[in-house]
Amino acid sequence: MTLLVASLALTCSAFCTTLHAENTSHIGRHQSTPDDVQAINQVLLDFQSALLNKDVKQLSSLMLNSNILFASPSDQQTITRAREQVDVNYDGLPTGGYSNFARFIAGSKKRVQEKFYNVKISQDDNLAWASFDFEFLEDEKIQNYGLESWQLMKQTANGKFSAWCGRRTARPSNKSHSCPIHVLPEPLMRIEMIYGLVLVAALAHALWNSIVKGSQDHLLMLGAIRSVGLLVGGIVACFVPLPAAASLPFLLTAAAVHYVYYACMLNAYRLGDLGQVYPISRGMAPLVVTILGIVIAGEYLDGWKLAAIFLISTGLLSLSFSRGKPPSKAIAFAIATGLTIAGYTFLSGLGIRLAGSALSYIAWLEIAAGAGVVIAATVRRRSTAIEFARSHWRIGMIAGMLSVGAYGISLWAMTRLPMAPVAALRETSVIFASLIGVISLKEKFSLPRFAAACSVAVGIIVLTSPHAA
Template sequence: MTPLVAAAVLFAAVTHASWNAIAHKITDKLVGFTLIAGGGMLIGLAMTPFAAVPAAGAWPYLAVSAVIHVAYYALLMKSFRLGDFGQAYPIARGTAPLVVTVLAAVFAHEVPDGRAAAGIALSCAGLTGVALWGLRGHRPNWPAIGAALATGLTIAAYTVVDGLGVRASGSSLGYIAWLMAVQGGVIPAYALHRRRGRFTTGVRPFAALGLLGAALSFAAYGLVLWAQTRAELAPIAALRESSIIAGAAIGAVFFKERFGVPRIMAAGLLVAGIGLMLHAG
């Protein structure tokens, strides 16, 4: 992983935490995710004339990924509705990297060397520390934790599927544009059916904020897909989930949730893991 790729993934991590914070801030979760998914669809459709159409071999991956992403949005909505941002977000993101490491070894034949494996393990330890700190002083909210863990499994699944798909596509921009265009209409269609006459009234107050979240979501995942064409999947997944640190900071600043010394120590483990991954190979 080159410094340029690492910088792109770190920037994507901050951007990703930002759009998740926006989704959490919008009190009506269905409205929030309708705007983010629907806005992503509009951005994707607008980009398709300027990007290469993905190669034929990428379309099965793209179709499977679209289904997984719909499940991801539904589970993320549920976890945000049931739990605090500082709890749900770290658990959802922190479960993914180790699962991606296993799936990438099986399906992409990417087995990390000793230094990369140590870096992934250190990063996961740091991410787990942030997640566990989110539970401190509270009784476990098992439905919220279950939804967040299930969200993490969908993250791992689409990370590997999209990693293989974008490599087969010939164009990371074309892949992200078509992915957003294909999967982005499902949640808005469900919201229209569910809310009927109340849809416009519910969406209007949050339109600008939701569309900002959509733009951040598109940019964040587009950068990750580009990175997946230039480095192995597991280190990118671990580095991408540094968004947990950004999410914890956002939770502390904007949602008045404690950050604390343990989270600072967890961030230190994450940084050490990143250093090992950058010097692996």
């Protein structure tokens, strides 16, 4: 086992070293802080609020000045008509900019609203950009939609971000979507490196699960792991700001779903073989996250990424039937486990983007999702808990650190990448667990296992290749 971990660590180290072989460390190293990102996000929320309330005073307070360009380029038909009837030099950008927009909002007799989707923020010190898809509504009816882009500047005097320039493309539409606003900043490191970290997290996930599997008391070992999460979460929470209020519903709901996940998982393991139910739950989770991400969160995935996720999930699911068909009840609980995995992954993927501080969200999720497990393990194993802690504290601490690190990396990656690819790569822990079984436990590497591993490997290559980035 030690040799395996050392070899894989060396491989990951070599992979990371290769990625950074080029002397381009200055590229993408922007100066950005969680507080600044939260402040920029608040500007967008205040803008939406000002429109709803027709509060042009609040609206003007968000702008650098009243003369900024804040307009949509006109379509060709409007440009042609204006040149024929009014101004032969009309270039498609209406004069007046923000002032005209403010007068329109103040004079409108209808309920005006603008919804934002797929918000992306890029910042470097005092300069920032925010781009997003939008819908502009009057009396709940969509008048136009398209892509909107803002430039924002941080004023040195008060540290406040103000809009400097706004541009949009607008098209008439009758379609509507619903999605919580979220922030997806530009990656601060190469995407390949982030994918590499998620694969390391998958390995860590496989290692701590193998420790739980090999333990004489699964509940106490799980309690030991969550105790480490509570400790780490509590320490980190003392040094970071509280998660933003907008993220709390997602955090609390994700924590609640974690407890349903624990219950479904334990029942699945009780009714079926680990090697059969585990791949079902882990294999279906990326598929569900993909659907939720596209339908609810509005995340875009090209054909390459969708194909890669399908290959990975198919490979994982096929492992379940390499030893025959599992019992029906075990399959039912395995499916329920997969749905809960997808649920807390999706909720946390949205929540951590709204938290302002990824570390703060991770810390409080460890506390909220771990406290109940520690209490349950202590109460149900009251007579043996202390002795178990004395004899297993080292391995429990190692497993706990692996668990916290693995989930923390995965959640952080979702602040930089769409949720589905991260979920798919994280669930490759099933393949790592299978390889650990073959190497350390001398289990047979059968043809179905080989086929599943190949399917997952091809999926990883496609997902992380440049044409799928």
